[in-house]
Structures are given as structure tokens and as C-alpha cells.
Amino acid sequence: MTNKIIRHVLAEFPYQTPRIERGYANQTLYVNVGTGEIKAKPVSDEMKLKFTGGKGFDLWLLWHAVHDDTKWDSPENEIVISTGPCGGITQYPGSGKSLVTTVSPTTEIITDSNAGGHFGPLLKFSGWDAIEVQGIAEKDVMVIVDAIEGKVTIEEMPDAPNDTHLLGRWLYDVLAEKPQEKYYIAMVSAGTGAEHSLLGCLNFSLYDRKRQDVRYKQAARGGPGTVLRQKHIKALVVRAQPFKGDANHPADMERIARVGADIQREIATWDSVQNRMRNRGTSYLVEIMSDYDLLPVNNFKFGSHPQARDINGAYWETRVTQGLPDGCWYGCTVACAHAVDGFELQTGPYKGHKVIVDGPEYETIGAIGSTCGIFDPDAILELNFYCDTYGIDTISYGNTISFLMECYEVGILDQEKTGGLELTFGNAAASLEILHQLARGEGLGKIAALGVRKAKTYVIEHYGADPQFVQDIGMENKGMEYSMYMGKESLAQQGGYALTNKGPQHDEAWLIFMDQVNNQIPTFEDKAEALHYFPMWRTWFGLCGFCKLPWNDVVDPKNSKSAEPAKIPHHVQNYVDIFSAVTGREVDINEIIAMSERVYNFQRVFNIRLGKGLREHDYPPYRGVGPVTEEEYESRRERYDQQLREWLGLDPDAMTLQEKMAAHRHYRTERYERLMDAVYERRGWTRNGVPTVEKLKALGIDFPEVLAVVEKKLRAED
Amino acid sequence: MITLNKREELEWHEGLTVQDILKQKTFTYPHIIVSINGAVIDHDAYAETLIPDEADVRVIHLIAGG
Ligand code: SF4
Numbered sequence: 015m016t017n018k019i020i021r022h023v024l025a026e027f028p029y030q031t032p033r034i035e036r037g038y039a040n041q042t043l044y045v046n047v048g049t050g051e052i053k054a055k056p057v058s059d060e061m062k063l064k065f066t067g068g069k070g071f072d073l074w075l076l077w078h079a080v081h082d083d084t085k086w087d088s089p090e091n092e093i094v095i096s097t098g099p100c101g102g103i104t105q106y107p108g109s110g111k112s113l114v115t116t117v118s119p120t121t122e123i124i125t126d127s128n129a130g131g132h133f134g135p136l137l138k139f140s141g142w143d144a145i146e147v148q149g150i151a152e153k154d155v156m157v158i159v160d161a162i163e164g165k166v167t168i169e170e171m172p173d174a175p176n177d178t179h180l181l182g183r184w185l186y187d188v189l190a191e192k193p194q195e196k197y198y199i200a201m202v203s204a205g206t207g208a209e210h211s212l213l214g215c216l217n218f219s220l221y222d223r224k225r226q227d228v229r230y231k232q233a234a235r236g237g238p239g240t241v242l243r244q245k246h247i248k249a250l251v252v253r254a255q256p257f258k259g260d261a262n263h264p265a266d267m268e269r270i271a272r273v274g275a276d277i278q279r280e281i282a283t284w285d286s287v288q289n290r291m292r293n294r295g296t297s298y299l300v301e302i303m304s305d306y307d308l309l310p311v312n313n314f315k316f317g318s319h320p321q322a323r324d325i326n327g328a329y330w331e332t333r334v335t336q337g338l339p340d341g342c343w344y345g346c347t348v349a350c351a352h353a354v355d356g357f358e359l360q361t362g363p364y365k366g367h368k369v370i371v372d373g374p375e376y377e378t379i380g381a382i383g384s385t386c387g388i389f390d391p392d393a394i395l396e397l398n399f400y401c402d403t404y405g406i407d408t409i410s411y412g413n414t415i416s417f418l419m420e421c422y423e424v425g426i427l428d429q430e431k432t433g434g435l436e437l438t439f440g441n442a443a444a445s446l447e448i449l450h451q452l453a454r455g456e457g458l459g460k461i462a463a464l465g466v467r468k469a470k471t472y473v474i475e476h477y478g479a480d481p482q483f484v485q486d487i488g489m490e491n492k493g494m495e496y497s498m499y500m501g502k503e504s505l506a507q508q509g510g511y512a513l514t515n516k517g518p519q520h521d522e523a524w525l526i527f528m529d530q531v532n533n534q535i536p537t538f539e540d541k542a543e544a545l546h547y548f549p550m551w552r553t554w555f556g557l558c559g560f561c562k563l564p565w566n567d568v569v570d571p572k573n574s575k576s577a578e579p580a581k582i583p584h585h586v587q588n589y590v591d592i593f594s595a596v597t598g599r600e601v602d603i604n605e606i607i608a609m610s611e612r613v614y615n616f617q618r619v620f621n622i623r624l625g626k627g628l629r630e631h632d633y634p635p636y637r638g639v640g641p642v643t644e645e646e647y648e649s650r651r652e653r654y655d656q657q658l659r660e661w662l663g664l665d666p667d668a669m670t671l672q673e674k675m676a677a678h679r680h681y682r683t684e685r686y687e688r689l690m691d692a693v694y695e696r697r698g699w700t701r702n703g704v705p706t707v708e709k710l711k712a713l714g715i716d717f718p719e720v721l722a723v724v725e726k727k728l729r730a731e732d
Numbered sequence: 733m734i735t736l737n738k739r740e741e742l743e744w745h746e747g748l749t750v751q752d753i754l755k756q757k758t759f760t761y762p763h764i765i766v767s768i769n770g771a772v773i774d775h776d777a778y779a780e781t782l783i784p785d786e787a788d789v790r791v792i793h794l795i796a797g798g
Binding site for chain 2: 287301302305533534569579580
């Protein structure tokens, strides 16, 4: 450690790393950066049984930390991070995820977001199943969990840079006494953009041994980076001891190794002829989505574009560095976390610097690319890099810019209001300029910094925009911007987006192909069943520390002969085996679903406690349901006309365009109401979306304070 | 006429193959199962497999994405 660096220790808590037993450290870490209090909290057996870990632990800790009226910027709001009992396994791919939970600045309810990188597993191996950070520091601080020195500190480090790509290199140099120590350091940070916007993401670092540099994966949804910077935290850091592949001390190591070897073989055999994740990452989706009319283009008006081929997987395969083990945690042979090396920046404060750009992943390509009408790969890389280092969620940023672009194209904004920018779809230079403004807290960047929901209010209040039109085209639900799939022709996906706890992120349910293309869930009941099973199944990954991708992005073709191929039963069995083998708690798929149901319903009640989480909050914007504008209708006229004939028995030839659009709107919105009824019933909720007392009792989460929230709401409904 | 995925009716003509349907529908995703009247068609045989009139054709995409 160099002596020149100023490290002003504000608080210190000595501790000894306990032995990890069956995936658990059996304690969590509480840090208050406002008061300097640091303490350990025990993890009870009941906590493990009912909340499992990961997001479950996050929510349980957060529930006890906040009040009914806590806002995102209240001192008692917390950032809670946990991996889960299987986090840190190196024998099964995709076992190093961390889950972040906080009260969100954009949705004002609970947001959760997952990321790869090394923080969660290293935190656990340093003795902590979760970290909860509360309070607001006076000046910028670091929270450093140092397992080598056996202490947790809150420190001021006034020389530390702000933006993540600089901060990471600086901090790793400061903390590592020997170069190899960098392998076992991980940090969570944001950047200057997160200081000036509600769209702040968290960068989770990992040390790339081949590149000898720090890289980052993002937990981005709902603005956790904004909360971090509002607390005046520059970084949460862990400095761990070297560890071995059995660091979780699982109950049955041999069983884990056997299941792991099986899936590694599957990946080695099939990835190269399926999605080629090992070569191009999730960018393989661009072309497919465009071919199936599902790629958001121009603020979700359209679903495909001929220039999509300029930014498709085949292109990125030529652009990202090949041949490196790009896993975001050890042992992940899917290795989809690619990067473009030596990218020379053309704009902004780091113009001329050569940098590593992590990604771009599909969601980012869609958000800052196609949905803004931008198909220039260099512009996408530049936007991607700056969003990351500034600590900005690419999905939310892209949606907000595409919303503002449409506002410009319809005349709600003009050059006077944009500060001279011609904010048309496709103008990458304008998007970059606004991003830099956002990071400086200036100009139009201040409106983009609000996210779509608050930007809607802004243009209504300041520029007299038509509230209905603005509501229709702004792609957000609950205050969270949509991830990158067009759901207009998939009712189930409309529910998969909006009938969610945190908002329209596809990590709960991705049903477009099952529904729209394959027609495997034709009835309301079928869709409701899918909107029960898949959200519960996918929630479970975030309780345990797993990445969802190895579940369904590489699959042995013999899966197609199974009774329910969409569930990928032999991979489900792998997870049953791994969880049982780590924890020694023998489970089956029903128990897995029950674990998720407990946490899922608990999160729903938590949102109700914070004043939301009801039916009225579960409606999508109409842009996500059907054609808002004449231009959109005309772009798919044949399909929409045919639907009028088949669905409604109408003769489109005898109708005006306005009549046809009105008929669609009436039908599509009514159909969505019926879906809500079916889903709520399947989930054991009232028509207003409130979990019933019976449901909570059946799940074993009928804690008095939980029941009190629900009973109060149910009484009000009566 | 043939039925695609129990929903859509498509024109039938003499010599219509599985490949033709995939092209017509821009079904480019490689990981699919095609069946005609319940019989699964080999991946390698799409170009030469003829679809009879009135057939019940299913093209199931094995993508659970996102
Ligand atoms: S599949 Fe990709 S995102 Fe998931 S753990 Fe592996 S490298 Fe990370």
C-alpha cells in the first residue's frame, strides 16, 4: 500500500472471518456512513429458511431499516447487497451474481437489480452474507471490508477519482500490496452521472487477469447508483483472502462437481452452433429480434430495421476481443461478458483516451442504439462506455433519450428548448452531448436525468404537451423504463413487463416467443400460469447467486423431447441438485418455487407498505400494447387490419384509420384487464393486486407487521 | 391452406417445403422444432420435406430469452 495516499479513517470495526458453512457466513454486515456505526448481525435459521439469501436477505434487512414513508433519499434508506448460498461456486457456470436492493429514486418503491463481478462472492468469503449500508456521510467516503486486515472501515480518500474507470484502477493500486492481491479485490461504484441524475447504476468490478485491468458489470435498474452517491459513498470495497473452489464448504462437493461437469460439456458442445454466447455474448439477440419484429426502434414505434445488421451479433463478434475467458465470475464457461479493447474515445472529458468498453450487451445495444434510431456501432460503444463510467443505466438513458427524440419530432421540443440540438432519431452526436451534459448537471441533460416518468411530467408542465399522448409514448411502468423487447403482439409479455414487482425489466418473465410466435399459451389461464411459474422460477436465481443465462441460453437439443421444453427440465434438475448439494437442504422444484413465492409476495407487500404495489400501478403505457400513432398503424396495416377481421369481426375497409385505431385500443386494453384478473387470481391476490392473508399464511410469511400492511389495505378495499 | 402454430392460415401450393415456410415467415432463429401433423422433421430435411395441403404445421422456437 502506498504511503502517499491520504486515508482518513472515520470508523473501524475489527472482526474475524468466520468459516463459511454450506454456503452461508451466517452473519450480515451493517454500516451506517452517517453515524459511523458498524456491526455484525446474526443470520437466523428462519431467515435462511424463509428468505434463502440474495434478494430475500436484502428485502428482509431493508424491511426492518425503513419506515412506511421512507423515500429514496431518506437517511434510513439502504443499499443492500447479497449473493446467496450458491454464490461463489466455481464448478457450475453463472454462480457469482450479486443482488442489490434499495428504495428507488425513479419508482419510489423497492428496486432490485443483479450484476456479475466479484463483489458478492468475495464479500461472503470475507465473512458476510450481505452488506446493508445506511445513512448519509458528510463528505465522500469509502466503505472497505478488509478480510486480510480483519476490519471494516469507513474512510475518506480525498484523492480518489469519481468516474468508475479511473476510480477502479486507482483503488486497486492503493489497496493491493502485491499485484496478485488485485485478483481478490472487488468494488461497487457509480460516477459523476449518478450524482446528477436519478438513473444511476452501480458498477461491480472484477479483476481481469488476462487483461491485467479492472472491468465492470452493472446493477443498473431503478437508480441504485443515485442512492450510493446521495449517501456520499464513492465505493464499497472488499479485500478478500485468496480462496479455493470449495470456499462455500458445501454439504456435497462431489455432487456439485458432477452436475457442473455435465453442463460444461453441454456448453462446449452446443454454444457454437446455437447462440454463440462465447463469441458474441447477448448481442446475438439483435438480429433475431429484428427478424421477428421485436427489436425496439424509434422509441418502440417499430420492431425491426434494415440497419440492424450493422449492429448484430455477427458484427460484434468481429469487434469484441476473441479468445479470452470472459466470464464475470470464475468457472463460467458461457463467458458472455465480452469487451472491446483499445477503443479510442471521440468526445467528452476522456476524448482521446483508449479504453476497455465492457459489452455491449443486447439491452444496451437496443436502448442506446436501435430505440434511438442509432445503428452506428462506434457511437453505441462511446455511449456504452460513458454511461458505465458516469454510473448511468443504459436502458433508462436510452429510453429517456428516445422519448425526448419523439417529443422533438412531434414538436413538443424544438431547438430553443434543446439548446440548439437537433434531437431527431438517429442523432448519435446529440445523444452523446446530452449524456455529457447530464454528467455535468447542465442543459437538456437535466431533463434526461429524470428518467421517462418525470420527463413526461416536465414536458407536460413546462411545454404544454398533451398528457395522454405523452403517457402513451413514454415507455415506463411504475417509473422504470422498459427493457428492450416489443410486447405489442404478445399479451403475455405485456403482463411480463407490467405485472411485476419492480417494473418492466424482463428478468421476471420473457414470454414473447412462447406466446406470440409459438402460440403455446393461448388462453388467459395459460398466460396466467406462465406469469406465475416463470417469475417465480426466475426470482429464484436472485435468491441464490445464480445467473439466468446458463439456464436457457445453451440447451442440449434433446430438451425439445421433454414434456415442457420451455422450462428446460434437465437444467432445472441441475439447480435442484446444486442447491441441495451446497446447503444440505434437500429440495425439489416445488420447494424452489415456494422459496421464490415467499420473497415475491413479501416484495409485493413491501411495495404496498410504501404506498404502491396495487392494480393501478400495473398498467403499461399504450405504446407497449398497441399502435399509438397513425404512422405505427400504417407500418403494420396488413396485420392490424387482419386482426380487426379475425378478432373483432369488423370490416377494416369500411372504417377510417381513426376508427380502426380506436377499435384496437378498446380491444387491447380490455384484454389486458382480463389478463390482470387471471394473473392476480393465479398468484393468490385480490382483484386489486393485494396478496391475501390466506396466501401469506400458506407461504409462512404471516409476520404480524406483514399482515398489518395487508389487512389495512384489505379493510380499505372493503 | 395449412395451419401454422394452431393460429395462422397460410396458402398452400404444390411443392411447398418446410424451408419455404421458414423463409416466408422470416423464422431465422436456428433452435427450432418443426412438426407436420405431429411428426417431427429432421433439421437437415427442411429443404426437401414437402408439406401436404391442410397440414397442421408447428414451428416451436426454443428461445426463452432475455
Ligand atoms: S453467463 Fe455471462 S453474465 Fe452469466 S455469469 Fe456467465 S459470463 Fe456472467
